[in-house]
Amino acid sequence: MAVRDGLICEVGVVGSSGAREIDATGLLVTPGFVDLHTHYDGQAIWSDRMTPSSAHGVTTAVMGNCGVGFAPCRAEDHETLVDVMAGVEDIPGVVMVDGLPWTWETFPEFLDELDGRSRDIDVAAFLPHSPLRVYVMGQRGVEREAATAEDLALMRKLAAEAIQVGALGFASSQLTLHKSESGHPIPSYGAAHAEFEAIAQGIKDSGGGLLQFVPDLVAGDYEPALKTVFDVAEDVGLPVTFTLAIGNAGDPFFVNALTMVEKANSAGGDISAQIFPRPIGLVIGLELSGNPFILYPSYREIAHLPLAERVAEMRKTEVRERILADKPAGDGHPLMFATQAWNWMFPLGDPPNYEPDPSQSIAARAEARGVSPLEEAYDRVLDDDGHAMLLITLANFRNASLDTVAELIRRDDVVLGLGDGGAHYGMICDASFPTYMLVHWARDRASGRLTVAEAIHELTSAPARVAGLFDRGRIAVGYKADLNIIDHAALTLHKPVIAHDLPAGGRRLDQTADGYVATIVSGELIAENGVPTDSRPGKLIRGRQPAPLG
Numbered sequence: 001m002a003v004r005d006g007l008i009c010e011v012g013v014v015g016s017s018g019a020r021e022i023d024a025t026g027l028l029v030t031p032g033f034v035d036l037h038t039h040y041d042g043q044a045i046w047s048d049r050m051t052p053s054s055a056h057g058v059t060t061a062v063m064g065n066c067g068v069g070f071a072p073c074r075a076e077d078h079e080t081l082v083d084v085m086a087g088v089e090d091i092p093g094v095v096m097v098d099g100l101p102w103t104w105e106t107f108p109e110f111l112d113e114l115d116g117r118s119r120d121i122d123v124a125a126f127l128p129h130s131p132l133r134v135y136v137m138g139q140r141g142v143e144r145e146a147a148t149a150e151d152l153a154l155m156r157k158l159a160a161e162a163i164q165v166g167a168l169g170f171a172s173s174q175l176t177l178h179k180s181e182s183g184h185p186i187p188s189y190g191a192a193h194a195e196f197e198a199i200a201q202g203i204k205d206s207g208g209g210l211l212q213f214v215p216d217l218v219a220g221d222y223e224p225a226l227k228t229v230f231d232v233a234e235d236v237g238l239p240v241t242f243t244l245a246i247g248n249a250g251d252p253f254f255v256n257a258l259t260m261v262e263k264a265n266s267a268g269g270d271i272s273a274q275i276f277p278r279p280i281g282l283v284i285g286l287e288l289s290g291n292p293f294i295l296y297p298s299y300r301e302i303a304h305l306p307l308a309e310r311v312a313e314m315r316k317t318e319v320r321e322r323i324l325a326d327k328p329a330g331d332g333h334p335l336m337f338a339t340q341a342w343n344w345m346f347p348l349g350d351p352p353n354y355e356p357d358p359s360q361s362i363a364a365r366a367e368a369r370g371v372s373p374l375e376e377a378y379d380r381v382l383d384d385d386g387h388a389m390l391l392i393t394l395a396n397f398r399n400a401s402l403d404t405v406a407e408l409i410r411r412d413d414v415v416l417g418l419g420d421g422g423a424h425y426g427m428i429c430d431a432s433f434p435t436y437m438l439v440h441w442a443r444d445r446a447s448g449r450l451t452v453a454e455a456i457h458e459l460t461s462a463p464a465r466v467a468g469l470f471d472r473g474r475i476a477v478g479y480k481a482d483l484n485i486i487d488h489a490a491l492t493l494h495k496p497v498i499a500h501d502l503p504a505g506g507r508r509l510d511q512t513a514d515g516y517v518a519t520i521v522s523g524e525l526i527a528e529n530g531v532p533t534d535s536r537p538g539k540l541i542r543g544r545q546p547a548p549l550g
Helices: 075-089 093-099 107-115 129-137 149-165 193-205 223-236 253-266 307-314 317-324 334-340 362-369 373-381 403-409 433-444 452-459 461-467
Strands: 002-004 007-010 028-031 033-035 058-063 122-128 169-173 210-214 240-243 271-275 280-284 345-347 390-395 414-416 483-486 497-499 508-510 516-521 524-528
Touching: 028 452, 033 461, 058 461, 058 516, 075 093, 075 129, 107 122, 107 149, 122 129, 122 149, 129 149, 129 169, 129 193, 149 169, 149 193, 169 193, 193 223, 210 223, 223 240, 223 253, 253 271, 271 403, 280 334, 307 317, 317 373, 334 373, 334 390, 345 362, 362 373, 373 390, 403 414, 414 452, 414 461, 433 452, 452 461
Parallel strands: 033 058, 058 122, 122 169, 169 210, 210 240, 240 271, 271 414
Antiparallel strands: 002 007, 028 483, 280 390, 345 390, 483 516, 497 508, 516 524
16 A cells, blocks of 8 residues: 555555655554544644554544534633633643633634644544533523524524534533532523524534534433424435433333434434443542542542542541441542442553443442441542542443343444543543454454454544545555554553642543554554554545545
8 A cells, every 4th residue: 555645545555665664564454543532622732642552553533522622612601612612621721711811702713723733543523512502692502591582694604604614523421410510400401492403503504514423322312202203304414423321220212212213214314323332431549530439528638638648548547437327428529439449440451441341340449358348449449649530430331241242233323432531530541442342342242243344444434424534444455544553462451540640730630552563644654563653644634535547
């Protein structure tokens, strides 16, 4: 294969020599991976590397998901959007205050800011619902009042403008758990059918785009929220992709959602459900945003201490007894309700096991030891001098396995998503899922294994099609030269680690892998054997991209 001017120019027999040649004998050569669900809206401004994603073969990241972001935004609303992003995506407010220059107001100006910066991989952006609503309605939008006819007309106009300048589409959320840091539902929550219709009409006015949507996964019954979006998409003629979660137990509501997808697609729609290929969950520990005692007053008394001092205190008999006898008090992040889900909580080792045996749950380990789950969790967070991490498998781990995920991954109306790179810095590190696909699903899993070709398809051409980015995701003449060269046998996913490399010294979870021999973006090498180069060929993708001619 030969590459010239950022494109693949020859495949098969290449007659001439290259300025740089890589021998890929015995290795996988794949298109660059496309991640449909990220939140690099801030990181794409303050950093030139979109890690962890770019460390796992991702060469295109779509951001602005869940309807949250930083544009459009008037100066007086900066704090509102920071409050929303801090609550929904676990990005510390100080990181956004120090890391963002806020040199924009409108969405076109925000895209120009992105376009003027260098980075390792390509990014594309949705127009996010909550900032749009606040920009149009001010405090009425924050308080989720119904939009007036004048509001709807302006939303339609601004949606059309966003598509004209390069938005990939529009993103929104109706998830109950999506709340601001101050504890309020996000501005888009409860938006009416007429509002979605007006915005979708604006997108259609400028040629179309993708609608990304998060239904209320907690409610279980997807139908009311999905029906609104599906009906709008049918009326306007736009594609939709939405987040699908599989309950660990109970009624299989996801089946009804997929039935709705089948019905809509059979009637001529273009609907895809996004599924995550391992458990949707949290990583918790004493160094992270959550742990089983985060809401305990007795723990909060020492929570401010440096880790070593806190661990020393927690190992004292009297402190241990006081914390274990305490009860949670006060409110925290909406996801903190899960920090005592003992049956679905597991120690996270190195390499990390994202399909752990039920016998290793905190509940099962506690029973085997003859102690309470709270005591077992207390001991486990103190492992490795307090650096230990626990994995909570909130969803997709039905009947304590990924068998249902294995079935759904193969469906044509299901696409991979929810990597969440650039967000949940202190409780989630899921942007590594491409490596997990190749290690777990296409190599190590005993049953339900995918072929390498199937896994690569799910990471490349399938999400590229959903996004409308038809210029990438394939190895063929004329396609964008975004490529990975991978030693599949040696591919290893490492345990997440804590880095303090955000603006203002902010903390985040990072995760690396061995086995990526080379990652190439637009024909330029951005990483070799896991070591980043100085090349920053990544661009802002403005709108949907056609397939190469011929």
